[in-house]
Amino acid sequence: MKSLLPLAATLFLSVPGALNAQAVPAEPVFSAAAVRAHVEFLADDLLKGRDTGSEGHEIAARYVASQFDGLGLTPAGDAGGWLQRVTFQKTDPAPERATLTVTGPGGTRSFSHGGDVLIGLSAAEPHLDVAAPLVFVGYGLENRRLGLDDYAGLDVRGKIVVTLRGYPKGMPSEEGAHLSATKAMVAQSHGAIGMLSLGTIQSMKARPWARMVQFADASDFTWVSPDGTPFDQAPGIRAGASLNDPAAEAIFAGAPQGIAAIRKQADRKGGKPRGFALRTSIRIRAESVSQRVTSPNVVAILPGSDTTLKDQYVVLSAHLDHIGISPAKPGDPADKDRINNGALDNGAGVATMLEVARAMAMSPRKPRRSIIFLASTGEEKGLLGADYFARHPAVPIGKIVGNVDLDMPLLLYPFTDIVAFGADHSTLGPIVAKAVAPMGVTLSPDPMPQESIFVRSDHYMFVKQGVPAVFLATGFANGGEQAWGAFLSGNYHHPGDDMNQKIDWDAGARFAEANYRITRAMADGDTPPMWNRGDFFGDLFAPNAAKANK
Numbered sequence: 001m002k003s004l005l006p007l008a009a010t011l012f013l014s015v016p017g018a019l020n021a022q023a024v025p026a027e028p029v030f031s032a033a034a035v036r037a038h039v040e041f042l043a044d045d046l047l048k049g050r051d052t053g054s055e056g057h058e059i060a061a062r063y064v065a066s067q068f069d070g071l072g073l074t075p076a077g078d079a080g081g082w083l084q085r086v087t088f089q090k091t092d093p094a095p096e097r098a099t100l101t102v103t104g105p106g107g108t109r110s111f112s113h114g115g116d117v118l119i120g121l122s123a124a125e126p127h128l129d130v131a132a133p134l135v136f137v138g139y140g141l142e143n144r145r146l147g148l149d150d151y152a153g154l155d156v157r158g159k160i161v162v163t164l165r166g167y168p169k170g171m172p173s174e175e176g177a178h179l180s181a182t183k184a185m186v187a188q189s190h191g192a193i194g195m196l197s198l199g200t201i202q203s204m205k206a207r208p209w210a211r212m213v214q215f216a217d218a219s220d221f222t223w224v225s226p227d228g229t230p231f232d233q234a235p236g237i238r239a240g241a242s243l244n245d246p247a248a249e250a251i252f253a254g255a256p257q258g259i260a261a262i263r264k265q266a267d268r269k270g271g272k273p274r275g276f277a278l279r280t281s282i283r284i285r286a287e288s289v290s291q292r293v294t295s296p297n298v299v300a301i302l303p304g305s306d307t308t309l310k311d312q313y314v315v316l317s318a319h320l321d322h323i324g325i326s327p328a329k330p331g332d333p334a335d336k337d338r339i340n341n342g343a344l345d346n347g348a349g350v351a352t353m354l355e356v357a358r359a360m361a362m363s364p365r366k367p368r369r370s371i372i373f374l375a376s377t378g379e380e381k382g383l384l385g386a387d388y389f390a391r392h393p394a395v396p397i398g399k400i401v402g403n404v405d406l407d408m409p410l411l412l413y414p415f416t417d418i419v420a421f422g423a424d425h426s427t428l429g430p431i432v433a434k435a436v437a438p439m440g441v442t443l444s445p446d447p448m449p450q451e452s453i454f455v456r457s458d459h460y461m462f463v464k465q466g467v468p469a470v471f472l473a474t475g476f477a478n479g480g481e482q483a484w485g486a487f488l489s490g491n492y493h494h495p496g497d498d499m500n501q502k503i504d505w506d507a508g509a510r511f512a513e514a515n516y517r518i519t520r521a522m523a524d525g526d527t528p529p530m531w532n533r534g535d536f537f538g539d540l541f542a543p544n545a546a547k548a549n550k
């Protein structure tokens, strides 16, 4: 099926000729071949899946830099170059298995990592040995606005807190996902030194124990700040572990309420089990080995044309890294394809960004605000390159007025709608909807709110620094829902995400046009994007910024 471009062209032709020639400047043409060419290069086996810190990712970074260079953009990386080099600390388990020992009324029981406990590694302490009494703190959440006060009346100073995974049933999912990710900081603020987490009925359904065990030995990455300290949002929480049932039952020995009753209570809508001191204590021992690797973000600026507004910046970002090569499994044939090429994740997003950059640089009508193009690293390791950039930006963070992030646009069908995760929180929702309307493309609401995607990609690192942001993806209409379902259960994070997929390159050109129109609208508007008045995230991260009436 053909794209909607002919329809848009027809609409333009219906404009009286004189007006068309004079008042409407030529819009750039978006090239399916250019999008394909970028993805072809980035998804080549030679780049071996563009893992953070790998040579393949370095090659990809040079490719993007060289494209930026050819477009005449301004380098905005380190020391006048295109690359912002980020140092990462990579921590792996030592050969001896970490252990968690429970002592209490039921006696002493030891569990080793990978069985009924999964013990987190410490980037700061290679020979971790922490022992303390336990306090159950419910979900371990605190937020006045949402009526969460799980530490009320509990003394956790010098102790290890025991939390339920997730957030109360029925709470808005984006707020819930954000607060869940801050539990260690809350525990630290109350003086705790460790944190254990237990599954709820709901969380165990979504993420069974066996699945958690599968990922338990992946390397742990964090970025290292220029002063040499590995970043940790809660360094006071020295030890952490997840517990399966036998271990959970052991720590509740002699407790007034058991884990089964607590889970039942948590499974009711709005259920918030109250905390209490446990009668057990634990000791966690974990040996780890760390090494440092570096990997670059690639950063370019297209200076704005408006003498005043060019001091404000819109960021268009896409992660360049992917997950590298899958380890061989016993019994694999020798020629088995194990390279995760990441054609759609996120070759497609980077290609889209490059095509937008080309159109923007070639346009006779320069954007009023300046535009930063960011190809980030370390996304697959936990949004690390974007976090580093947002905390060490090329221009002061207060001058960055908005971010659009492109991650894994599914260019597998002729999309007719797009989704902007986060559209409800700021004026970016209406900006996006209006920008793509002339293409016959509509903005759809988040089709999977339970996934909290708003807090799960690079753009969220900008949100946390107070910048309104959205994550843009192709929508569920016109075959999209089926394509998303098939991709997520098939080629996603799999060697099959390569050039053998039936990629719709016309959809790529149209997605680039959509993003060009959106980025332009953000760059050209008289007012910059703004948080909506009363929005949870705007109030939390940009309390003093001007707000818009929704």
Ligand SMILES: [Zn+2]
Pocket (backbone or CB within 6 Å): 345, 380, 493
């Ligand atoms: Zn991915």
